[in-house]
Amino acid sequence: MDLFLVQLLNGLVYAMLLFLMAAGLSLIFGLMNVVSLAHGSFFMLGAYIGLSIYQITNNFWLALVLAPIPTAALGMVVEILFLRPLYRRGHLDQVLMTFGFTFVFFDLVRSIWGSNIRNMAVPEALAGAVQIGAGIYPVYRLFLIAIGLALALILWLCIERTRIGAMVRAGVDDSAMASGLGANVPLLFTGVFGVGVALAALGGVAAGPIMGLYPGMDSEVMIPAFIVIVVGGMGSLRGAFVGSVLIGMADTFGKTYVPSMALFLIYLVMAVVLLTRPQGFFGIKHMGSSGNIPPRNAVATAPTTRSRIIGAMVVAAMAIAPLFVNNHQLTLVSEIFIFAILAMSLDILLGFTGLPSMGHAAFFGLGAYAVIVLASLFNVDPWIGVAIGVLLAAAGSAFVGYFCVSATGITFLMLTLAFSQLAYSVVVKWRDVTGGSDGIGIPEKPAFFIWSLESRMVMYYMTFGFFILCYLGLRRMIASPLGHVLVGIRENEGRMLAIGHNVQGYKLLAFIISGTIAGFAGGLYALFNGFISPDAIHWSASGDILIMVMLGGGGTLIGPAIGAAIFLLMKNLVSSYSDHWMLIIGCVFIGCVLFFPEGLWGTFRRLKPVRAS
Amino acid sequence: MGHIPSSQTGAGVMSVLRTDRLCRSFGNLVVTRDLSLEVQRGERHIIIGPNGAGKTSLANQIGGQLRPSSGRIFLEDVDITGQSPDRINRLGIARTFQKNNLFPNLSILENLRLAVQARRGHTLNCVRPVAHYSAVLDRARELAAIVHIEGEGSRLVRHLSYGEQRQLEIGMALASEPKLLLLDEPTSGMSPLETQRMIELIRDLPSDLAILMIEHDMKVVFSLADRVTVLYYGEALASGTCAEVQASARVREVYLGMAG
Ligand SMILES: Nc1ncnc2c1ncn2[C@@H]1O[C@H](COP(=O)(O)OP(=O)(O)OP(=O)(O)O)[C@@H](O)[C@H]1O
Ligand SMILES: [Mg+2]
Numbered sequence: 120m121d122l123f124l125v126q127l128l129n130g131l132v133y134a135m136l137l138f139l140m141a142a143g144l145s146l147i148f149g150l151m152n153v154v155s156l157a158h159g160s161f162f163m164l165g166a167y168i169g170l171s172i173y174q175i176t177n178n179f180w181l182a183l184v185l186a187p188i189p190t191a192a193l194g195m196v197v198e199i200l201f202l203r204p205l206y207r208r209g210h211l212d213q214v215l216m217t218f219g220f221t222f223v224f225f226d227l228v229r230s231i232w233g234s235n236i237r238n239m240a241v242p243e244a245l246a247g248a249v250q251i252g253a254g255i256y257p258v259y260r261l262f263l264i265a266i267g268l269a270l271a272l273i274l275w276l277c278i279e280r281t282r283i284g285a286m287v288r289a290g291v292d293d294s295a296m297a298s299g300l301g302a303n304v305p306l307l308f309t310g311v312f313g314v315g316v317a318l319a320a321l322g323g324v325a326a327g328p329i330m331g332l333y334p335g336m337d338s339e340v341m342i343p344a345f346i347v348i349v350v351g352g353m354g355s356l357r358g359a360f361v362g363s364v365l366i367g368m369a370d371t372f373g374k375t376y377v378p379s380m381a382l383f384l385i386y387l388v389m390a391v392v393l394l395t396r397p398q399g400f401f402g403i404k405h406m407g408s409s410g411n412i413p414p415r416n417a418v419a420t421a422p423t424t425r426s427r428i429i430g431a432m433v434v435a436a437m438a439i440a441p442l443f444v445n446n447h448q449l450t451l452v453s454e455i456f457i458f459a460i461l462a463m464s465l466d467i468l469l470g471f472t473g474l475p476s477m478g479h480a481a482f483f484g485l486g487a488y489a490v491i492v493l494a495s496l497f498n499v500d501p502w503i504g505v506a507i508g509v510l511l512a513a514a515g516s517a518f519v520g521y522f523c524v525s526a527t528g529i530t531f532l533m534l535t536l537a538f539s540q541l542a543y544s545v546v547v548k549w550r551d552v553t554g555g556s557d558g559i560g561i562p563e564k565p566a567f568f569i570w571s572l573e574s575r576m577v578m579y580y581m582t583f584g585f586f587i588l589c590y591l592g593l594r595r596m597i598a599s600p601l602g603h604v605l606v607g608i609r610e611n612e613g614r615m616l617a618i619g620h621n622v623q624g625y626k627l628l629a630f631i632i633s634g635t636i637a638g639f640a641g642g643l644y645a646l647f648n649g650f651i652s653p654d655a656i657h658w659s660a661s662g663d664i665l666i667m668v669m670l671g672g673g674g675t676l677i678g679p680a681i682g683a684a685i686f687l688l689m690k691n692l693v694s695s696y697s698d699h700w701m702l703i704i705g706c707v708f709i710g711c712v713l714f715f716p717e718g719l720w721g722t723f724r725r726l727k728p729v730r731a732s
Numbered sequence: 733m734g735h736i737p738s739s740q741t742g743a744g745v746m747s748v749l750r751t752d753r754l755c756r757s758f759g760n761l762v763v764t765r766d767l768s769l770e771v772q773r774g775e776r777h778i779i780i781g782p783n784g785a786g787k788t789s790l791a792n793q794i795g796g797q798l799r800p801s802s803g804r805i806f807l808e809d810v811d812i813t814g815q816s817p818d819r820i821n822r823l824g825i826a827r828t829f830q831k832n833n834l835f836p837n838l839s840i841l842e843n844l845r846l847a848v849q850a851r852r853g854h855t856l857n858c859v860r861p862v863a864h865y866s867a868v869l870d871r872a873r874e875l876a877a878i879v880h881i882e883g884e885g886s887r888l889v890r891h892l893s894y895g896e897q898r899q900l901e902i903g904m905a906l907a908s909e910p911k912l913l914l915l916d917e918p919t920s921g922m923s924p925l926e927t928q929r930m931i932e933l934i935r936d937l938p939s940d941l942a943i944l945m946i947e948h949d950m951k952v953v954f955s956l957a958d959r960v961t962v963l964y965y966g967e968a969l970a971s972g973t974c975a976e977v978q979a980s981a982r983v984r985e986v987y988l989g990m991a992g
Contacts, residue, residue, distance in 0.1 A: 619821035619850040
């Protein structure tokens, strides 16, 4: 059978799997304005539950039909208990909430089913292959295509022909109208969320026999599904279908005919579509209108004498700390300083400008890889590497920012996420230079002036010094006219435009500043760690930084630093006596979004009596 | 189009704003239909019309928040059709919004300061604290006084009364030092007393400033307008002095008749 036909069918198989994910994502977004980052987790959870049912009953069909039920129930519980309380507060908090759940579900899957790859057998009835033209093709894959098409048709009929479908359509067209539907709205939301989750779970079970099951399969499908709905147009079922076919085909044919480009092809498709038609093929609503950031930690107060004294005491304590702590702790604190710089840099975007970036780790990675790649391949002095890395991060963030800053809220989040995954693909793919997924290291740490960074003490003081420098520099920027403009953009972008501020330009500037500092933090991390692997720029690493900022308090500078400290301390302490640090950090994060949306520092600052000046 | 004067120079009646056969629709709904109007220097031009007549949509097209489907908008002689709102503001049109559109979590002075800063530069400076730009701060205080907002400037805007927020809207627009001030129902939702104060506030604005204003309250219209345009389903029914418009049969029929 000719290769072309095989690829066509493979492309369709992939497209149908994507569609099962994308349909739910898109409907949920269209109706509730929430991009569920946990959607991939439900896919994974569905697959594993299906596996267990299959093993117990030895019946694949039962697994396929039953697995979506408990998964959907779980999804609806999440919606009712955790998302519903946040509808008033803004959609970003809900997105963050779903991100917290990716941790919880990942940990859950890993501890119930283990972290090894598990295989699911193709059901006997579909085990063979059929003759098509001159060749053969697996029946199971044909079955996947059929089931995907059938579900697409059923879904379409439900949306177009039923009363509930009409309500969903009305809600997607106009959120205000949805609230006009009155008491039914919460029910409708929960129902659609449940259906979306059920579709994802079904997709998970169906994909099991060809993909294999492993913790981490969630993001394998979620990123392409995101791209599908961005390309197809968020909120549109038709868009999800057309996008799935396009991305499925692009990916499959890309891998066969232009293997060197395969990983980037879908990103390329996305970039082209967004440049020519920003709302996607069938975009119903302009995505830009969807992500308002709730005001958090709006007003920065000028430092009082008392806060200056307290600050000086903290700095002094940190300066003499090395006398009292052991080497291991010293290293941990050095790492905290580096990540504190990184988190502060993200907060320029997230907390101050109101742009939730989910791809910040890419710039961190750019800085780190620059140091290590240049040192190991070209013998470049690591400090020159840091400088080059910072420049690269500035250039990279200017490039990415150029595409992203015209979007706001959740679209911005998805675009940055896609770009960072593109960077991730490049790093994994470009083995000769980056060492691929094994990572790459430098043999020896350089000196900091005359002191070798092999000494933990030197490393501590150096990172400490840079942290203080970055903190002071950023604090100055926040107090400057530029800083105030950024806060203005966060608070009310439309009004900033109406009073004549070039909002786009300032957003780009904020993006570049933030990315550049992240690049610097990456450079420091390369010196600190001597090794870097693609894990550092995976989208979940960007999510970690986001968690740090939110834990400590977005819109402040000390907050993200505190958040970085808490995050890394928890990761280290908890992982030293329990395997469940992801579960714990996920729960802490979820609790924080629910109860302390201003973060720990923000809450503390609010409680502090403010003296009238 | 004969009735559109080509830009007359010298003799004084140079229009600040001119729209030329502006059209805009949302799907089948036409909200602006072939609208050509002009605002002269120093003129108080008021647009009236029933709810949904397309008044705010017109303001949005002039301010750049909404793109016209066809037709052109000129500020003095510059074609500003389809420009971005910030560009249009910098070219000389400042506007207020029908629904208060401020920075509720920032202070009064910070609201005004941001608007002044856009006009008076320094915005790219990222090291010098804003507190050091005393000229900008002074101007912000001055504007608060001009729009009759008294008391502590550090109060958060969300704690202001509704009327004070309406006044601040105008202060924000004035901060841009516009050639044309575009006001969308500045007195909407105000008590009679507040309305009276607003009339005085607008009357005290520099007399050479061109003002295009949308208004519901006929009392305000009669006390301020040099020229009135009646909008009805996106169309200009009549345009002229208060007396001329009141005399128009069609206006009586569809609009004043309705109001009375
Ligand atoms: N973005 C939009 N999409 C669809 N229809 C719109 C949109 N904006 C306004 N409209 C419709 O256009 C018509 C005119 O609206 P507009 O706000 O311009 O009226 P208006 O004259 O300002 O009314 P009001 O006196 O109530 O302020 C209304 O019927 C409104 O529903
Ligand atoms: Mg209006």
